[in-house]
Amino acid sequence: MDVREIYDAVLRGDGTSVETLVKQAVAEGATPQQVIAESLVPAMAEVGARFERAEFFVPEMLIASRAMQAGLGVLRPLMVGEQSTAVGRVAMGTVQGDMHDLGKNLVCTMLEGAGFEIVDLGADVAPEKFVAALQQAKTDIVGMSALMTTTMPAMERTMKALAKAGLLDGVKVLVGGAPLSQEYCDEIGANGYAPDASAAVRKASELVGAG
C-alpha cells in the first residue's frame, strides 16, 4: 500500500479511512514509526501550510487532526511495550492557552514505548496544575509542549512557578514543540529540548541517566 493514501485521507479529514489504511499498512509490514514519519506528520505539516494559505480554516484543521488521532490510536498499542519497571516518570502537558495536543500525545506514546511512566496532564495546563502534579507525586521529568509563539511564554511562567514552589531540585524539565529552539530552552532554564518525538525519547533517557 502507498503511504500517500494515508496522507490524503488525513487531509480529507477521513478518520475511518485513516484507521483502515493504517491497519492495512501495518499488516503489510510498515512500522508505526514509518507510518508516522512518512504519512501522518507530513499530512499535518501540509494542513498547516494550507491554513497559512487560507485554503484550510479551523474546522478543516480540526477534522484533519481527529483523522490523524484515529491513525495514532491504531499505532499506539503497537508502540507501547510492557515493561515491569519504569525507566522514569514523566509529567507531561501542553502549556496554558495552547490546545494543540497531537505532538504531545505522540511524545507520550513514544516515551511509554521506551519504558517511561507517563502522567498526562492534557492540554491548556496552567502553571499551578504542573506544580500540583509534582507536589502530588514524584516525577523525574516535567515535559512541556507549546505549538504557538503566543503560548511559549507560558513555559517560562511554569518554570517560575515550579522554582517558586521549590520543585526544580531533583526534577528535569524537557521542552518541545514546533516554534521552540535550544536557545529558548536555555533562556528559560529548562534542562532539555527535543525537536521531535524520537529526540524526546533520547533526551529524556539522557536526563534520567539511562541514555
Ligand code: B1M
Ligand atoms: Co493550530 N496552529 N491553531 N490547530 N495548528 C498551528 C500550530 C499553526 C503553526 C498553523 C499555522 O499558522 N501555520 C498556528 C500557530 C502560529 C503561531 O505560532 N502563532 C496555529 C494557530 C494560529 C491556531 C489557532 C490560533 C487558529 C485559530 O483559532 N484562528 C488555534 C489556537 C487554539 C489554541 O491552542 N488556543 C488553533 C487550533 C488548532 C486546532 C484545534 C484546529 C488543531 C489542533 C488539534 C489538536 O492538537 N488536538 C490545530 C492544528 C492541527 C494545527 C497544525 C496544522 C498541526 C499541529 C500538529 O498537530 N502537528 C499546526 C501547523 C503545523 O504545525 N505545521 C497549527 C502534528 C504533530 C505531530 O506535530 O505538534 O509539531 P507537532 O509535534 C512534534 C514536535 O513539535 C515535537 O514532537 C512532536 C512529534 O514529532 N514536540 C515535542 C511537540 N511537543 C513536544 C514536547 C517535547 C518534545 C518534543 O517535550 C516535552
